[in-house]
Amino acid sequence: MSKTFDFSVNGKAVSVSLDNEETPLLDVLRNELGLMGTRFGCGLEQCGCCMVLIDGAPEKCCTKPTWSVAGKQIVTVEGLGNAARPHPLQQAFLDEQAGQCGYCLSGILISAKALLDKNPKPSRAEIAQALDGNICRCGSHNRILRAVEKAATALRAGAAR
Amino acid sequence: MNAPLPGPLNDNPVLDRWVTFPSAGKVTVLTGRVELGQGVLTAMAQISADELDVAMSRITIRSGDTKKAPNEGYTAGSQSIQFGGVALGQALAEVRALFLDQAGKVLACKVSELSIRDGSIYRNGKSTGQDYWTLAGAVDLAIKATGSAARKSVSDLKTIGANSARLDLPAKVFGDSVFIHDMRINGMVHARVVRQPNRDATIGSVDESAIRHAAKGPVEFVRNGNFLAILGGNESAVEAAGAAAANHVTWENVEVPTPLQQEANWLLQRPAVDRPFGAEPADPKGRERFERTYTRAYLAHASISPSCGLALYKDGQLTVWTHCQGVYPLRASLAKTLKLEPSSIVVHHVQSSGCYGHNGADDAAADAAIIAMQKPGQPIRVRWRREEEFIYEPKAPAMIVKVRALLDEAGRPTDWTQEIWSPTHNQRPGAGGNLLGALALPDPPPEPPPNDVPEANGGGATRNGEPLYNIPAKRMLHHLVTEAPVRTSALRGLGATSNVFALECCIDELAERAGQDPVQYRLSITTDARARAVIEKVAVMAKWKAGAAAGSGRGRGIAFARYKNRAAYSAVVVELSVDEAITLHNVWCATDAGLVINPDGVINQLEGGIIQAASWVLKEQVRFDNGIASFDWETYPVLKFSEVPEIDIELINTKDKVPLGAGEVTGGPTAAAIGNAVSHALGARIRDLPLTRERIMAALLRE
The missing domain is CATH 3.30.365.10 (Aldehyde oxidase/xanthine dehydrogenase, molybdopterin binding domain)
Incomplete structure (x- = not known):
């Protein structure tokens, strides 16, 4: 018998009916809601490809049971911005060409968003530490760190205006 | 005078394998090299913009497709630009020359009076109303390259040598469906393979009810010899079943590597083919001798995403989507494994995470193809589990x-x-190895003789x-x-x-x-x-x-x-x-x-x-x-x-x-x-x- 869970994704209310309430949130995002931006990397909460914001906190969602997010607010990479209105982080990643294969980027953008929400002026070391839960195998790390610094500056300038 | 053609152009000499002008203002460039996150398609677009004198925005790149793109083997060995890019540049230089010749005829003038700016033909600096697209109908590109056209000189290059933003990066930053993992086909079912632990291992027993119980959703079993797969419409159920299967399927004739074997020194005194190169042995007399030994252990590619492959067998045609490095070699290996004609298989490249070499990509595609042959008309998507990628990807040797x-x-x-x-x-399919899933089939292909990458290709x-x-x-x-x-x-x-x-x-x-x-x-x-x-x-x-x-x-x-x-x-x-x-x-x-x-x-x-x-x-x-x-x-x-x-x-x-x-x-x-x-x-x-x-x-x- 299926159960229904209500939560919000990127500001929109969603209602999902599941036969198995343990179904990972990642599978619901990708297979039920068609939001492919959150990637599957390990299914073990180790690599960070599936990072989303849950009530503002960065969390890996590949094993997170859907029942546990009922009533909560989820933000995925699609909720940050788009080509027409890129989030300053997304713009900075493009400016710095911060990526190679790009598979890890959705999760990294989310981790970076969570950091900048909390700490608008992080040091390079603080950024690196905030991203240690995300694995990048191509070796784009330094570009990514530069991009987050650049986005932080842009966001602070935007807030000051 | 005809010059020798760069290797990949010699292998694919017909010019319309490299470029077409599909509609006004648009250029389609084809390459056998595939995007692995290394930015190669952006570089190919830059080469094309300079050789054709068109803006990059007019260019669409098609790559890694056995229906249309040139066969350039594997995208590997740091050869894409040094060989593939040079071949593409030569093909496009030749195409540009053919269009200038045709423009000279139409405009009744010497080619030396003509130039091209963003695809439009100019005569002594003045617009002529002619461009690639007005002339395209009269220029036959279904002809072979001759090597006669000169490439642009380095001083005339504009796009080549300038930083260009990666064409593929925006979609990745915005979380678009760009990876093979994101592909969804109508009627598609998800599949996980219960991996044969080693060649010659045979299935002892399968506790289907325990696996179904773990799945918490409907799943179906497909078996061919010792190739066993679990299918279903609900990916979460199929994934859970795939993970549980290890505990509910028993195997005979299992061989496992031991801790002793993980060290490089284990390789000493093993059966080997000895391959000497270079100078004759020297006489060490009277000279100081130096000797040192260095080692390294087995490494994993450890791609950030586990491999994925999709396949559909319908009306005698097999279509495969893969993130492998060589769609043509994979097609040849699939044909041998599945006993099909290569002409009845189409292989498309779709992007994935970086591979850094031969990971599980080809094998995941083969898994999907093997299952698809047993389920005609049903699109099959196989995605390896994390553990499966680490354990079954080919390792870099110690x-x-x-x-x-x-x-x-x-x-x-x-x-x-x-x-x-x-x-x-080198155990790439078609070069020195078999597709992993093929080894579990009732009639596994013979082991290829031991070989390594030929020294002519860098060794x-x-x-x-x-x-x-x-x-x-x-x-x-x-x-x-x-x-x-x-x-x-x-x-x-x-x-x-x-x-x-x-x-x-x-x-x-x-x-x-x-x-x-x-x-x-x-x-x-x-x-x-x-x-x-x-x-x-x-x-x-x-x-x-x-x-x-x-x-x-x-x-x-x-x-x-x-x-x-x-x-x-x-x-x-x-x-x-x-x-x-x-x-x-x-x-x-x-x-x-x-x-x-x-x-x-x-x-x-x-x-x-x-x-x-x-x-x-x-x-x-x-x-x-x-x-x-x-x-x-x-x-x-x-x-x-x-x-x-x-x-x-x-x-x-x-x-x-x-x-x-x-x-x-x-x-x-x-x-x-x-x-x-x-x-x-x-x-x-x-x-x-x-x-x-x-x-x-x-x-x-x-x-």
């Missing part, structure tokens, strides 16, 4: 490299032997086994070990990583023995101007100072290589400190990749190679313990953000005539520069990779 040198009075090598023990670096284990330095006699002896405990194949750099690590560490040992600075010593044994230039450049960048005392805990090392001795040149300096573990501080790198298409793209690749090599050297080893014991990111850790050094890279000689492949050049020099810097920091040498804490302690106690 290697032993023994260097023997004879020295002159000044301590310079006059005779150099590099003796290499290594399993093969596998022998890659960079010969120093580029001026040494009068050089030779290699390769023991191609034929019985490896695990399947081995190509990882970025292949044998170059171990060979450069060994030989460049030996060069430092020889410099120290001769009482010379490592930079000066290298310059004293090389007359290659381009090699000297990168070594001198990186020394300036790093503010290298001769004579810094060893053993202070902080150290610097330098190393150099020309990839395959025929692609890009690169010199790397590393600064690090060592206490219980190694902390990387700075890396400087000077690279000569010849004519550079996209400077920022090349730098991105060089940086990636440095970081990946640092990760191999400091952290990585596939462990065996009653099977593969490195099966996730905790048992196979890689370098983290907080562990990455500052990196400073400069490109030199970028306006040379010819591009040189650069994607793999930094791996060997980085490994060796770290080895040399650790030795400098400790005052003790570690000759085995990875540079673990245990080895640091042992080296300190030893010396």
Whole structure:
């Protein structure tokens, strides 16, 4: 018998009916809601490809049971911005060409968003530490760190205006 | 006069395999090279924009498609630009010349009066109303290239040599459906394979009800011999069933690798094919002898996403979607495995995470194809589980490299032997191996005879086994070990990583023995101007100072290589400190990749190679313990953000005539520069990779 869970994704209310309430949130995002931006990397909460914001906190969602997010607010990479209105982080990643294969980027953008929400002026070391839960195998790390610094500056300038 | 065609153009000489003008203002460029995250399609678009004189925005690149794109084998070996890009450029130069000829006829003027700007034809600088698209109907591109057209001269290049933003990056930053994992086809079902642990292993029993119980959703079993797959419409249920299956399926004839076999030294005294190269044995009489042995362990590609493949068999046609490096070789292997004609199979490339060589991509595609043949009309999507990728991806082989040198009075090598023990670096489908799933089928294909990448293609284990330095006699002896405990194949750099690590560490040992600075010593044994230039450049960048005392805990090392001795040149300096573990501080790198298409793209690749090599050297080893014991990111850790050094890279000689492949050049020099810097920091040498804490302690106690 299926159960229904209500939560919000990127500001929109969603209602999902599941036969198995343990179904990972990642599978619901990708297979039920068609939001492919959150990637599957390990299914073990180790690599960070599936990072989303849950009530503002960065969390890996590949094993997170859907029942546990009922009533909560989820933000995925699609909720940050788009080509027409890129989030300053997304713009900075493009400016710095911060990526190679790009598979890890959705999760990294989310981790970076969570950091900048909390700490608008992080040091390079603080950024690196905030991203240690995300694995990048191509070796784009330094570009990514530069991009987050650049986005932080842009966001602070935007807030000051 | 006809000139010889670049290799890939010679193999695919018909011009419309490379470019078409589908509709007004649009250009479609086709390439056999595929996007693996290395930015190759952006570089191809830059080459096309310059050779055709059109804006990049008019160009659509189609790649890796057995229906349309040229057959360029594998996207591998840092050959895409050096060979594929040169072939594409030549094809487009020829197309441009054909259009100018046609314009001359239409406008009744000399071709020398004509020029092209963004696709439009100008006569003596004035618009003619003609362009590629008005002329396209009259220009037959279904003809063969002749090699007669001249490429643009380097001074006329505009897009080539300028930084170009990666065409594929925006979609990835916005979370679009760009990866093969994101593909959904109507009626598609998800599948997981219950992996045969090894060739010849047979299924004992399958507890279907226990697996169904674990799935918590409807699943179906598909079996062909010892190939067993679980299918269903609900991916979560199929994934859970796939994970549970290991506990509910028993196998006979299981062989597992043992801890003893995980060490490189296990390769000694194993059955091997001996392959000698180079000079005759020298007479060592009266000369000083030097001998050192270096090793490295098995490595994983450890792609960030597990492999994925889709297939549909319908009306006698098999369509396969894959992220493999060679769609044509995969098609040939699938045809053999499934007993189909290659003409009834179409293989499309779709992007995935970086592969860095032969990972599970081909095998996941084969899994989907094997299942699709049993479920005609039903699109099948196979996605490997994380553990499956780590355990079943082909590993980079462990290697032993023994260097023997004879020295002159000044301590310079006059005779150099590099003796290499290594399993093969090439079990790509169609080249030296079979598709994994095929081994579980009732009639598995025979084992191919032991072989490695031919030396004409840069070699596998022998890659960079010969120093580029001026040494009068050089030779290699390769023991191609034929019985490896695990399947081995190509990882970025292949044998170059171990060979450069060994030989460049030996060069430092020889410099120290001769009482010379490592930079000066290298310059004293090389007359290659381009090699000297990168070594001198990186020394300036790093503010290298001769004579810094060893053993202070902080150290610097330098190393150099020309990839395959025929692609890009690169010199790397590393600064690090060592206490219980190694902390990387700075890396400087000077690279000569010849004519550079996209400077920022090349730098991105060089940086990636440095970081990946640092990760191999400091952290990585596939462990065996009653099977593969490195099966996730905790048992196979890689370098983290907080562990990455500052990196400073400069490109030199970028306006040379010819591009040189650069994607793999930094791996060997980085490994060796770290080895040399650790030795400098400790005052003790570690000759085995990875540079673990245990080895640091042992080296300190030893010396």
